[in-house]
Amino acid sequence: MTNQVITKVVHAIQDDYADDFAWCYGCGRLNEEGYHFRTGWDGEKTVTYFNPSSKHAAIPGFVYGGAIASFVDCHGTGSAALALHRKNGFEPGSGEEPPRFVTGSLNVNFLKPTPQETTLKAVGQVEEIHPKKWKVSVEVFAGDTLCATGEVIAVVMPKTFTNK
């Protein structure tokens, strides 16, 4: 028996976004230059991993706060999409197109300098506060160290975004 640390999401909600919605710089699988955040369930919580590259520095050795904010942002919208998708009876990988959320507000508290050489883990707790508005509380860990906390209010993407 090993204590292997899992740092990969198998079924991510972003894998199932329609192609039109898969270009996000944070979590779009079709955006070649983006972060490629992928968010899935871990029991009743949600999880996203992030391996910062050397370019994502604040100063060398520590992760840029804007990159952590981006991580929290997409973890938030992805978590809300997971939760509404589950409420609708679906899981990522089931073949159904999930709902797509945008960020209403984003809050990040930076508690400790975040090291660059470690896989970061965002853990989310989702709460429905309105049928179209979901609150996601986020903790960002580097190993066992809580480096940042955050909160995202995610809103079902309005039709004005797509004009469809």
Place this chain on the structure above:
Amino acid sequence: MTNQVITKVVHAIQDDYADDFAWCYGCGRLNEEGYHFRTGWDGEKTVTYFNPSSKHAAIPGFVYGGAIASFVDCHGTGSAALALHRKNGFEPGSGEEPPRFVTGSLNVNFLKPTPQETTLKAVGQVEEIHPKKWKVSVEVFAGDTLCATGEVIAVVMPKTFTNK
């Protein structure tokens, strides 16, 4: 007489950061792959401009929230550095090395979808709330449209960041 719109900061605080502190993915002049945000005075307010590239999308045509959060983040720390530098008797371009701040907390409220083809302007109002802690209130405009508001608590970079 023309109504030319100025969208460039001549003397940015980031131009004067020491080389060791010029690698930030948001505002580091030495980070080749970063956003290269540059923050300067505009009267008693501070200003940063951002021309999003096509990769910085949420969905095509609209700017990614994490990129706007990054914009607000570096505008906040840059504005705080400008203000403390001025308090110390210096202006960017004077040849003195400015103080360097880190982000304590970051808050962004997304009011409207932010178009990608427009130069964005962040306007900041800085307030000293402690000799080492400054609050920056931020408004992000696309043309005349207020697309986002934010608040950054910026903290003078602790020595634990550099071990110097």
